[in-house]
Amino acid sequence: MAITTATLRVATPLVLAALGGLFSERSGVVDIGLEGKMLGAAFAAAATAATTGSAWAGLAAGILAAVTLALVHGYACITQNGNQVVSGMALNILIAGLTPVLGHAWFRQGGQTPPLSGDARFAGLELPLANNLAGVPVLGPIYAEILSGHNVLVYIAAIAAGVVAWVVYCTRFGLRVRAVGENPSAVDTAGISVAAVRYRALIASGILCGLAGTYLSIAHTAGFTRDMSAGKGYLALAALIFGKWRPMPTVLACLLFACTDAVQVRLQGVALPLIGVIPVQFIQALPYVLTVLLLAGFVGKAVAPRAIGVPYVKEA
Amino acid sequence: MSPRGRPAEIPAWADLALLPLLNLGAALGASGLLIVIIGEDPRRAMATLAAGAFGSAESLGYTLYYTTNFIFTGLAVAFHAGLFNIGGEGQAYIGGLGVGLLCLAAGGLPFGLVLPLAIGCAALCGAGWAFVPAVLQAKRGSHVVITTIMFNFIASALMTYLLVNVLIKPGQQSPETREFAVNTWMPAAHEMLGWMGIPAGVSPLNLSFVCAIVCSILVWGYIWHTRWGYELRVLGQNEMAAIYGGISPARTIVLAMTISGALAGFVGLNEIMGVHHRLLLNFTGGYGYAGIAVALMGRNHPLGIALAALLFGALYQGGSELAFEVPALTREMVVVVQGLIILLCGALENMFRPFLAARLARVVPAR
Numbered sequence: 001m002a003i004t005t006a007t008l009r010v011a012t013p014l015v016l017a018a019l020g021g022l023f024s025e026r027s028g029v030v031d032i033g034l035e036g037k038m039l040g041a042a043f044a045a046a047a048t049a050a051t052t053g054s055a056w057a058g059l060a061a062g063i064l065a066a067v068t069l070a071l072v073h074g075y076a077c078i079t080q081n082g083n084q085v086v087s088g089m090a091l092n093i094l095i096a097g098l099t100p101v102l103g104h105a106w107f108r109q110g111g112q113t114p115p116l117s118g119d120a121r122f123a124g125l126e127l128p129l130a131n132n133l134a135g136v137p138v139l140g141p142i143y144a145e146i147l148s149g150h151n152v153l154v155y156i157a158a159i160a161a162g163v164v165a166w167v168v169y170c171t172r173f174g175l176r177v178r179a180v181g182e183n184p185s186a187v188d189t190a191g192i193s194v195a196a197v198r199y200r201a202l203i204a205s206g207i208l209c210g211l212a213g214t215y216l217s218i219a220h221t222a223g224f225t226r227d228m229s230a231g232k233g234y235l236a237l238a239a240l241i242f243g244k245w246r247p248m249p250t251v252l253a254c255l256l257f258a259c260t261d262a263v264q265v266r267l268q269g270v271a272l273p274l275i276g277v278i279p280v281q282f283i284q285a286l287p288y289v290l291t292v293l294l295l296a297g298f299v300g301k302a303v304a305p306r307a308i309g310v311p312y313v314k315e316a
Numbered sequence: 317m318s319p320r321g322r323p324a325e326i327p328a329w330a331d332l333a334l335l336p337l338l339n340l341g342a343a344l345g346a347s348g349l350l351i352v353i354i355g356e357d358p359r360r361a362m363a364t365l366a367a368g369a370f371g372s373a374e375s376l377g378y379t380l381y382y383t384t385n386f387i388f389t390g391l392a393v394a395f396h397a398g399l400f401n402i403g404g405e406g407q408a409y410i411g412g413l414g415v416g417l418l419c420l421a422a423g424g425l426p427f428g429l430v431l432p433l434a435i436g437c438a439a440l441c442g443a444g445w446a447f448v449p450a451v452l453q454a455k456r457g458s459h460v461v462i463t464t465i466m467f468n469f470i471a472s473a474l475m476t477y478l479l480v481n482v483l484i485k486p487g488q489q490s491p492e493t494r495e496f497a498v499n500t501w502m503p504a505a506h507e508m509l510g511w512m513g514i515p516a517g518v519s520p521l522n523l524s525f526v527c528a529i530v531c532s533i534l535v536w537g538y539i540w541h542t543r544w545g546y547e548l549r550v551l552g553q554n555e556m557a558a559i560y561g562g563i564s565p566a567r568t569i570v571l572a573m574t575i576s577g578a579l580a581g582f583v584g585l586n587e588i589m590g591v592h593h594r595l596l597l598n599f600t601g602g603y604g605y606a607g608i609a610v611a612l613m614g615r616n617h618p619l620g621i622a623l624a625a626l627l628f629g630a631l632y633q634g635g636s637e638l639a640f641e642v643p644a645l646t647r648e649m650v651v652v653v654q655g656l657i658i659l660l661c662g663a664l665e666n667m668f669r670p671f672l673a674a675r676l677a678r679v680v681p682a683r
């Protein structure tokens with residue numbers, strides 16, 4: 001029971017960030033900058049929530065920060081035809097340095113923001129009738145303990161998968177995003193601006209990463225600390241690849257990785273029958289090993305969007 | 317104006333020297349702006365940084381010690397083959413593991429024997445860690461960027477496991493091995509200068525600095541003066557032409573990545589054999605990623621890389637001095653500059669080209 005709740009809590013930033021990466025990568029722009037966007041959003045959200053005392057203001061600031069970073073990435077990759085991997089890496093490193101510098105300069109607490117409390121955090125929400133239904137056999141405890149009691153961002157992440165799948169597969173915008181990632185010349189010939197579609201996809205990516213980062217600092221914990229994203233952006237990227245760039249498999253991959261994380265905390269030092277004690281580092285490395293195996297083609301085939309990584313240049 | 321999509325034409329000297337300097341200037345300018353926003357004086361910050369990096373014999377030693385690491389990881393980025401080795405961090409980590417294991421085992425051997433063995437171990441382990449992603453790219457088409465990032469994390473988990481469970485000195489809490497025997501220590505620069513009668517400040521600078529210089533020269537010779545280097549460059553510039561010319565992309569990629577891995581592994585010589593004299597966690601401290609910035613700034617030429625590595629070494633050393641003297645700025649300021657340099661010299665490297673082309677067209681007729 002506790003493992004399921006922990007899984008949902010750990011999976012939320014992964015799901016949001018991975019879906020953000022999905023928009024950007026499906027449109028043809030490699031995005032290893034998920035980590036930087038999450039961290040930047042976490043800092044902006046925590047700093048704003050600390051100064052204004054409102055979690056919603058923090059959320060807005062976090063989303064704004066992530067969208068700004070996504071636009072910088074977009075400028076470098078789309079307008080300047082720069083190397084997309086380098087740009088993502090640059091933003092990750094820049095934000096990893098910028099956030100403690102600004103945090104220290106503004107709050108003088110060694111790079112972190114002041115601890116948040118009360119309205120400045122997203123508190124747990126009880127779903128309606130949770131207490132009343134807790135007595136119902138089997139379904140009651142599931143509703144009352146696993147599904148209820150999370151904060152609003154967890155619920156947003158839960159419906160985000162469905163919303164993103166609908167947008168990508170059932171709307172005109174989603175069709176254009178997918179088309180631009182597979183065959184940008186065809187989209188260009190149809191008279192649609194490839195750059196505009198890619199920029200919009202990156203903005204969508206920024207919004208989702210902003211939600212992920214805000215969750216980390218305002219909802220999951222009570223403030224920003226140095227390097228708090230701790231590689232979750234790369235883990236989300238791994239989940240995206242493991243999910244073969246499709247929304248539902250990506251969400252399942254995120255849940256899988258979150259589950260291994262939740263389980264490893266509880267398995268530390270516990271001797272399993274036959275296998276003995278599994279080293280905690282092995283379980284921590286497991287998501288990355290699985291992704292490498294997938295990329296090597298041992299766990300099915302992962303086909304990236306065809307035009308990914310190549311800057312689009314209009315032919316004369 | 318240039319035709320759509322092609323970078324604007326500027327003369328060769330502007331391409332090689334002026335444009336990178338302009339990008340670097342922009343990065344430093346942006347950092348200066350950040351310092352102003354924080355409320356400090358950028359000129360004072362620059363002066364403190366310069367004094368901290370070069371002001372005394374000790375600080376110069378520290379600067380060159382950092383430079384050594386950056387030369388190794390900068391050379392390891394392997395742009396020429398059209399690849400991008402982000403795995404420098406993991407390869408340096410595993411290379412250090414190799415050096416550490418050798419030093420633990422080589423208790424009674426003369427240093428003259430330990431040194432070549434250590435070089436071999438560092439190279440082998442670093443290369444081995446790069447070999448698997450390379451083969452996956454060559455044979456299975458898995459994108460080397462993603463696999464090397466994953467391998468960085470796997471290396472981190474592996475080293476943590478080994479240092480906490482297997483290699484830890486018995487009876488000790490912190491995850492480190494025991495200190496190595498003195499005969500396996502890399503001679504420090506101030507010791508060597510002392511033998512020659514030259515007084516020098518105490519710093520971590522050691523013999524591996526010489527190894528770094530030698531590696532730069534060897535890499536220069538390899539890429540521009542051997543057949544394999546030629547194959548590397550052709551593959552990087554035009555894969556179809558390479559295949560048509562009989563160059564095997566798979567073999568060349570694997571060769572390029574293993575050499576990169578070996579170069580990154582040499583960081584272990586500096587850190588493990590030269591400075592710490594024991595295996596410990598996270599001794600690669602971001603050098604792998606900084607190597608990317610160094611390679612981009614140095615335009616992938618060993619001479620440029622050496623100069624860029626010197627600049628970064630100065631930044632790191634000056635940066636700690638800056639964090640010490642100016643309380644409002646932290647050590648991470650250096651990371652900000654690093655990120656800006658990667659952004660401006662890497663992804664946005666052509667941003668100033670049209671501006672330069674327009675200015676220079678009046679002064680120098682474009683080719």
